[in-house]
Amino acid sequence: MLFQDLILKLHEYWGRYGCVITEPYDTEVGAGTFYPTTFLKALGPEPWKTAYVAPSRRPQDGRYGENPYRFQYYFQYQVILKPSPADVQDLYLDSLRAIGIAVEDHDVRFVEDNWESPTLGAWGLGWEVWLDGMEITQFTYFQQVGGIDVNPISVELTYGLERIALYLQNKRHTYDVEYAPGVTIGEIRREFELEHCEYNFKYVDAEKVRRWFDDYEEEARRLLELKLIHPAYEFVLKASHAFNLLDARGVLGHAERQAYVQRVRRLAEATARVYLKKHHPEVAK
Amino acid sequence: MNLLFEIGTEELPAAYIPQATYNLKRMAAERLKKARLDFDGIETFSTPRRLTLIVKGLPPSSTRVEEERRGPPASAAFQDGQPTPAATGFARKAGVNVEDLEIKNNYVWARIIHEGEATSKLLPPLLAGLVRDLPAPKKMFWGAGDGPFVRPVRWLVARLGNEETLPVEVFNVIAGKTTRGHRFLAPGELEVNANNYASSLHEAYIVADPGQRRERIIFEAGTLAMSEGLEVVMPEDLIEEVTYLVEWPVAIMGSFSHRYLELPDEVLATVMIQHQRFFPVRTPGERLTNRFIGISGHQPSDLSVVRAGYEQVLEGRIYDAYFFWTEDLKTPLSEHHKRLTGINFHRGLGTMADKAARVRSAALKLASLPPLNSKPSPDKEVLREAAALFKADLPTQMVYEFPELEGIMARAYGEKQGLDIRVAQALEDAVRPLGHEAPLPRGPEGALLAAADRSDTLLGFFHLGKKPSGSADPYGLRRAAAGFVRILGAKGWPIPVKDVIGASADAYRSWGLEIEEGDIGEVHKFIDERVESLLTEAGLPTLAVRASQKSPSIYGKMLRARLIHELMQRPEFAELTRLYKRAANLASQSRRILEPDPRLFDTEEERLLFEALPSARRAVGELLEQGARLLPPWDPAQPPPETNLDPLADVLAQILALANALDPFMDRVLVMVEDEEIRENRLALLREVRDALGELGALELLSA
Numbered sequence: 001m002l003f004q005d006l007i008l009k010l011h012e013y014w015g016r017y018g019c020v021i022t023e024p025y026d027t028e029v030g031a032g033t034f035y036p037t038t039f040l041k042a043l044g045p046e047p048w049k050t051a052y053v054a055p056s057r058r059p060q061d062g063r064y065g066e067n068p069y070r071f072q073y074y075f076q077y078q079v080i081l082k083p084s085p086a087d088v089q090d091l092y093l094d095s096l097r098a099i100g101i102a103v104e105d106h107d108v109r110f111v112e113d114n115w116e117s118p119t120l121g122a123w124g125l126g127w128e129v130w131l132d133g134m135e136i137t138q139f140t141y142f143q144q145v146g147g148i149d150v151n152p153i154s155v156e157l158t159y160g161l162e163r164i165a166l167y168l169q170n171k172r173h174t175y176d177v178e179y180a181p182g183v184t185i186g187e188i189r190r191e192f193e194l195e196h197c198e199y200n201f202k203y204v205d206a207e208k209v210r211r212w213f214d215d216y217e218e219e220a221r222r223l224l225e226l227k228l229i230h231p232a233y234e235f236v237l238k239a240s241h242a243f244n245l246l247d248a249r250g251v252l253g254h255a256e257r258q259a260y261v262q263r264v265r266r267l268a269e270a271t272a273r274v275y276l277k278k279h280h281p282e283v284a285k
Numbered sequence: 286m287n288l289l290f291e292i293g294t295e296e297l298p299a300a301y302i303p304q305a306t307y308n309l310k311r312m313a314a315e316r317l318k319k320a321r322l323d324f325d326g327i328e329t330f331s332t333p334r335r336l337t338l339i340v341k342g343l344p345p346s347s348t349r350v351e352e353e354r355r356g357p358p359a360s361a362a363f364q365d366g367q368p369t370p371a372a373t374g375f376a377r378k379a380g381v382n383v384e385d386l387e388i389k390n391n392y393v394w395a396r397i398i399h400e401g402e403a404t405s406k407l408l409p410p411l412l413a414g415l416v417r418d419l420p421a422p423k424k425m426f427w428g429a430g431d432g433p434f435v436r437p438v439r440w441l442v443a444r445l446g447n448e449e450t451l452p453v454e455v456f457n458v459i460a461g462k463t464t465r466g467h468r469f470l471a472p473g474e475l476e477v478n479a480n481n482y483a484s485s486l487h488e489a490y491i492v493a494d495p496g497q498r499r500e501r502i503i504f505e506a507g508t509l510a511m512s513e514g515l516e517v518v519m520p521e522d523l524i525e526e527v528t529y530l531v532e533w534p535v536a537i538m539g540s541f542s543h544r545y546l547e548l549p550d551e552v553l554a555t556v557m558i559q560h561q562r563f564f565p566v567r568t569p570g571e572r573l574t575n576r577f578i579g580i581s582g583h584q585p586s587d588l589s590v591v592r593a594g595y596e597q598v599l600e601g602r603i604y605d606a607y608f609f610w611t612e613d614l615k616t617p618l619s620e621h622h623k624r625l626t627g628i629n630f631h632r633g634l635g636t637m638a639d640k641a642a643r644v645r646s647a648a649l650k651l652a653s654l655p656p657l658n659s660k661p662s663p664d665k666e667v668l669r670e671a672a673a674l675f676k677a678d679l680p681t682q683m684v685y686e687f688p689e690l691e692g693i694m695a696r697a698y699g700e701k702q703g704l705d706i707r708v709a710q711a712l713e714d715a716v717r718p719l720g721h722e723a724p725l726p727r728g729p730e731g732a733l734l735a736a737a738d739r740s741d742t743l744l745g746f747f748h749l750g751k752k753p754s755g756s757a758d759p760y761g762l763r764r765a766a767a768g769f770v771r772i773l774g775a776k777g778w779p780i781p782v783k784d785v786i787g788a789s790a791d792a793y794r795s796w797g798l799e800i801e802e803g804d805i806g807e808v809h810k811f812i813d814e815r816v817e818s819l820l821t822e823a824g825l826p827t828l829a830v831r832a833s834q835k836s837p838s839i840y841g842k843m844l845r846a847r848l849i850h851e852l853m854q855r856p857e858f859a860e861l862t863r864l865y866k867r868a869a870n871l872a873s874q875s876r877r878i879l880e881p882d883p884r885l886f887d888t889e890e891e892r893l894l895f896e897a898l899p900s901a902r903r904a905v906g907e908l909l910e911q912g913a914r915l916l917p918p919w920d921p922a923q924p925p926p927e928t929n930l931d932p933l934a935d936v937l938a939q940i941l942a943l944a945n946a947l948d949p950f951m952d953r954v955l956v957m958v959e960d961e962e963i964r965e966n967r968l969a970l971l972r973e974v975r976d977a978l979g980e981l982g983a984l985e986l987l988s989a
Binding site for chain 2: 063066067068069070083084085086089093103104105106107108109110111112114124125127131132133134141143151152153155166167172250
């Protein structure tokens with residue numbers, strides 16, 4: 001199955017189930033959880049079902065394309081179901097069948113993994129799903145988002161698209177995965193990956209990025225004052241990415257790193273509070 | 286009647302299941318008893334998707350009991366033969382008619398009959414309560430706010446006898462008579478009851494008994510490895526975890542590229558065990574081979590698909606480690622060491638580079654002190670080199686990714702880069718022990734660094750006022766202190782604990798932090814407490830341990846505690862300690878420090894004691910000397926060596942014999958006489974007694 005068909009199949013499966021299929025967001029994020037369609041929509045009482053591709057950036061994880069699995073840029077496929085349905089594990093296994101994984105032929109396992117995003121003030125319980133020992137999905141029941149206890153509970157399914165494709169196409173390296181007929185992921189991303197690794201590890205101008213962080217933080221605060229939640233949240237995301245760049249560049253000591261994490265977290269929590277107050281004053285405390 | 290109660294869940298965390306079944310059984314027994322439901326026994330079963338109780342021999346209804354409840358005094362309950370409000374109120378509360386109240390011993394009594402209730406009526410709320418109250422470190426909600434439980438509860442089975450299904454309802458799940466078989470091998474529901482539970486599930490590809498799963502895992506993995514003349518490495522923790530990760534264990538052996546065997550075994554094992562839950566495989570007793578054994582939770586018709594998957598994933602993981610290995614090796618350890626400046630130790634205590642420098646100076650200073658000349662004496666050159674590279678692997682990529690490989694990587698990189706093997710080993714030793722029972726440093730150089738490291742940590746955090754309180758110990762200071770005690774105790778150096786802390790204090794001072802004597806005292810006390818708790822946990826009697834604390838070095842305390850324990854087993858010792866306590870008390874009233882003068886003796890008892898003293902003193906010295914030979918230093922977290930101490934019988938007898946001279950003296954000689962010269966002379970004699978025996982420990986603590 002081609003990489004692009006994998007995405008189409010998942011869209012088809014979850015679309016048919018009733019998810020709103022949304023398109024990728026246009027600000028750098030570390031994971032699909034950062035999308036407003038997850039972070040903000042998981043708050044409050046109204047039901048919500050969505051699925052989308054989340055191109056994600058983890059500057060720290062870059063390996064110059066030398067590691068078959070680790071990249072600073074990759075795609076997650078994100079599904080949010082709120083409230084979590086009782087048959088969600090079966091729904092998930094069916095989605096694997098839909099993309100051509102005969103689960104009956106494999107060792108599929110749900111291995112405890114308690115997810116936490118210190119920068120988002122969010123945590124949940126669930127599993128990593130292992131397909132023959134390879135983690136292909138993060139499966140999480142959100143308990144808290146932006147420092148707020150959530151109810152009803154959203155379940156988040158995060159598929160690692162490249163890993164699944166490796167498997168389906170029986171390839172050794174992500175770059176060898178066929179994206180479209182005759183076009184590999186390597187052809188599309190090799191140079192992008194290499195240059196970004198160079199930048200992330202060697203050429204991030206730490207002084208400049210620290211300044212950006214300060215500005216983004218200030219801007220997010222200013223916009224929150226104005227109750228412009230979505231623009232404010234975008235600056236929270238930008239601040240988070242700036243922090244990730246500094247982290248990858250290796251210029252943060254332990255204590256300083258913690259301090260940056262706290263600063264992003266405070267912004268994310270403030271955003272969640274303002275959002276909830278505006279949209280669901282009845283549940284906002 | 287037998288009860289089957291199964292809580293069907295989404296996959297539970299492996300580490301939680303054993304404690305969950307334990308608590309489930311305990312709570313069920315307590316609550317059944319409270320409901321007056323007798324039973325013959327409770328069995329439990331568990332898999333990642335179910336927690337199960339089988340209660341055997343329940344009666345059809347709870348036991349009928351009669352209760353006699355005492356009420357108000359008769360005088361207050363009845364006036365002129367008429368019940369007062371006190372009587373009617375009591376009767377109402379007890380649920381009896383006022384006429385039925387009885388008067389006995391001047392009080393009013395109600396006879397209350399608790400009729401037996403049908404078991405099938407008592408059980409549903411009781412079972413629902415078990416689900417709600419089962420403790421867990423972290424619980425969650427799901428759906429529209431159902432829960433909390435550890436993971437979502439999806440089905441319940443509650444059956445009494447072979448036919449009856451109990452109406453248990455909790456978290457919006459209603460109990461039925463069917464459970465679920467293996468997710469892939471036997472999808473769908475199947476009816477079960479208490480009498481066919483495990484066997485029915487077995488047919489549905491579920492091994493419900495964790496003990497059986499465990500045996501199967503060990504047997505299958507061992508057989509697979511043996512088929513190729515190899516041995517499987519099965520750490521207990523991993524067996525336990527895997528047992529609770531699968532419902533139907535199937536062992537699969539695979540391999541990885543030969544070239545990765547260049548990596549140290551510890552790295553390969555860490556990747557396999559920590560990341561993939563695979564068991565490493567080795568040639569008998571030797572190095573690892575390029576094989577591994579994974580335990581699948583499923584038995585598809587063609588195992589080669591799963592094997593290929595396992596191999597591909599492991600290959601990628603090892604590739605990652607190999608990448609770190611080759612990258613890290615491009616830089617000499619001494620260069621990595623320089624990057625310690627970029628890693629903070631703790632606010633106020635500097636960076637890891639600062640810490641490494643302090644540890645280095647403290648360790649070198651200690652090595653120059655006379656007590657360290659006793660075996661095993663550190664080699665100064667090896668120590669100097671190792672101290673200069675202490676913590677050098679901390680900034681490497683491998684240790685960043687696999688923190689548990691700290692120390693091991695310093696050794697491996699060091700060896701690869703041509704360090705003296707003793708220096709490399711000292712670097713590995715310097716992080717030991719990593720846990721309560723974890724191995725200790727082997728060589729003296731690493732031990733010295735490891736002790737100085739812990740002393741630096743303790744002193745630093747105590748100085749910042751961050752000592753542990755209650756059960757909270759966020760900086761692991763108890764563990765650090767226990768490590769310190771184990772390291773120094775096992776090496777047996779006669780160095781006072783105070784001197785070791787003092788060396789760290791000096792290192793802090795030259796770094797620029799003014800450590801006060803109070804900090805040193807507190808750390809010393811904290812370490813002494815660890816010694817006491819380690820030795821008592823290892824089985825030495827508390828009193829012997831307390832009495833031994835007078836000795837300034839850790840091994841000194843250990844040895845004395847063991848020898849005092851030996852003395853305590855002799856009946857005469859109680860008498861000696863009693864006399865000793867009185868003698869020591871009196872001796873403390875002595876005003877002058879004199880040697881006893883035999884010319885001033887005027888009783889036979891004085892002379893007898895005086896003559897007995899040299900032999901007792903010599904015997905104590907010999908006991909300590911011979912004791913140290915028979916009981917060379919050991920790990921204080923372990924029970925003392927089971928050496929035969931019979932060779933000590935003579936010296937022990939000589940020490941105990943002192944009572945023969947001390948008893949008549951204490952009995953018949955008046956010490957506190959008017960004549961100061963005689964009095965002081967007699968006190969001096971007692972001081973000699975105190976000093977001779979006191980060498981063993983605070984024996985006065987042993988007297989009741």
